[in-house]
Amino acid sequence: MQQDGFLIRVRGQVQGVGFRPFVWALARRMGVRGVVLNDPEGVLIRCVCANVSVFAAALRDEAPPLARVDAVEVAAARVEIGEGFEIGASEGVGAETRVTPDAASCEACLAEMRDASDRRYGYPFVNCTHCGPRFTIVTGLPYDRWRTTMARFALCSDCAAEYGDPADRRFHAQPVACPVCGPRVWIEPEADDPIAAAAERLLAGQVLAIKGLGGFHLAVDATNAVAVDLLRERKRRPGKPLALMGTLEMVRRYADLSESAEALLADPAAPIVLLPIEGEPLPEALAPGQGQLGWMLPYTPLHHLVLEAVGRPLVMTSGNLSGEPQVIGNDEARDKLSAFADAFLMHDRDIARRLDDSVERADPPMVLRRARGRVPGTVPLPNGFEDAPQVVAYGGQMKGAICLLKNGQALLGHHLGELDEALTWDAFLAADRDYADLFDHKPTVVAVDLHPDFRPSRHGAARAEAEGGAAD
Ligand SMILES: [Zn+2]
Numbered sequence: 114m115q116q117d118g119f120l121i122r123v124r125g126q127v128q129g130v131g132f133r134p135f136v137w138a139l140a141r142r143m144g145v146r147g148v149v150l151n152d153p154e155g156v157l158i159r160c161v162c163a164n165v166s167v168f169a170a171a172l173r174d175e176a177p178p179l180a181r182v183d184a185v186e187v188a189a190a191r192v193e194i195g196e197g198f199e200i201g202a203s204e205g206v207g208a209e210t211r212v213t214p215d216a217a218s219c220e221a222c223l224a225e226m227r228d229a230s231d232r233r234y235g236y237p238f239v240n241c242t243h244c245g246p247r248f249t250i251v252t253g254l255p256y257d258r259w260r261t262t263m264a265r266f267a268l269c270s271d272c273a274a275e276y277g278d279p280a281d282r283r284f285h286a287q288p289v290a291c292p293v294c295g296p297r298v299w300i301e302p303e304a305d306d307p308i309a310a311a312a313e314r315l316l317a318g319q320v321l322a323i324k325g326l327g328g329f330h331l332a333v334d335a336t337n338a339v340a341v342d343l344l345r346e347r348k349r350r351p352g353k354p355l356a357l358m359g360t361l362e363m364v365r366r367y368a369d370l371s372e373s374a375e376a377l378l379a380d381p382a383a384p385i386v387l388l389p390i391e392g393e394p395l396p397e398a399l400a401p402g403q404g405q406l407g408w409m410l411p412y413t414p415l416h417h418l419v420l421e422a423v424g425r426p427l428v429m430t431s432g433n434l435s436g437e438p439q440v441i442g443n444d445e446a447r448d449k450l451s452a453f454a455d456a457f458l459m460h461d462r463d464i465a466r467r468l469d470d471s472v473e474r475a476d477p478p479m480v481l482r483r484a485r486g487r488v489p490g491t492v493p494l495p496n497g498f499e500d501a502p503q504v505v506a507y508g509g510q511m512k513g514a515i516c517l518l519k520n521g522q523a524l525l526g527h528h529l530g531e532l533d534e535a536l537t538w539d540a541f542l543a544a545d546r547d548y549a550d551l552f553d554h555k556p557t558v559v560a561v562d563l564h565p566d567f568r569p570s571r572h573g574a575a576r577a578e579a580e581g582g583a584a585d
Pocket residue numbers: 218219220221222223239240241242243244245
């Protein structure tokens with residue numbers, strides 16, 4: 114039966130972040146009747162509601178941690194709804210194609226990991242709707258478990274119950290896993306306790322390859338000058354600053370940490386943040402001649418476990434051959450990183466997409482390298498861009514990146530690196546296809562750098578010509 118009610122449209126990063134179960138719980142609490150669903154424009158609510166302004170305000174104010182609400186639009190409407198409040202099926206073509214960025218482990222998951230009575234005690238892959246891998250495990254669209262690298266891990270009954278319960282923190286959390294059904298970690302050469310063995314090797318000054326979210330890192334004890342020199346010698350990179358990983362307490366001991374820098378470090382994106390050196394000394398070789406160091410907090414459960422076992426900050430530099438992109442596969446790591454690493458901390462959740470760590474500055478806020486944790490997030494553009502034509506922009510040859518414009522939003526792709534290198538160019542082409550799919554993007558304008566010999570410029574011109582136009 115149709116009745117007087119409201120249509121509420123929520124725009125922003127509201128899919129794949131637990132927004133529908135949040136609305137469901139909020140509606141039940143406030144006695145709102147109706148339905149919430151995903152569609153190509155975001156989240157749509159049809160409801161009958163006594164105080165719609167309070168409900169609409171709560172949608173914005175109490176949104177889940179990974180949501181970004183750009184707009185809540187309320188319109189009176191005749192609606193067809195039942196007695197309670199339901200989570201409805203998606204509507205419209207292109208619904209649920211949005212994938213959110215990877216997010217650092219949340220406090221609730223870490224608490225479970227440290228609780229000896231919890232079924233995920235010590236489990237290096239604990240995650241939920243509010244945290245964990247996203248973009249780096251996606252193999253296809255729309256985003257669901259069967260189109261991620263978690264597809265091969267069938268849910269156990271406990272995980273399936275959590276996945277299916279709207280009141281649970283893991284409702285529709287695609288990478289949900291536990292020690293019974295999920296990925297596992299090991300170390301090569303083999304040891305009974307991989308985390309303890311990893312810590313032992315790091316404390317002995319060895320170089321460890323650690324599989325992360327968007328690729329492998331090479332790690333050493335950052336307080337050990339001999340180990341840092343060894344890593345530099347093996348990588349043949351004498352001067353390039355090395356990124357560090359530590360807990361907040363560790364960072365405070367070695368860096369001048371402003372309030373805004375601390376907030377940025379603790380952001381779910383967990384970027385590398387450049388911080389002035391201050392306090393206890395660290396080896397000069399970490400960043401020769403520099404007044405600042407790049408720090409990040411541990412962002413996967415595995416990082417937390419290793420860091421807690423070592424008790425010292427770690428160098429976490431990209432695991433790659435000089436000039437090549439970061440290594441992501443286990444066999445690739447064994448092949449390419451064995452000249453650098455004494456041991457490998459591996460796991461069997463595949464990395465679908467290579468993403469470097471993002472690099473940022475807090476004071477003033479500045480993104481220096483946009484990558485893991487930030488992509489494929491969109492940036493809302495100022496008013497006036499809503500009806501602008503769809504644009505794809507291909508950027509320069511060095512530090513390459515792709516940008517897509519649509520519906521008043523810019524999807525700024527990840528840092529791809531120097532595009533002279535064949536493997537990096539392959540990554541550029543893959544990113545071009547990926548982002549077009551993700552954004553359901555059909556550009557009418559291709560923007561390129563005027564340099565005629567830049568590969569992205571030639572690529573853009575060829576694409577425009579193939580589609581019957583010319584690159585601008
Ligand atoms: Zn979590």
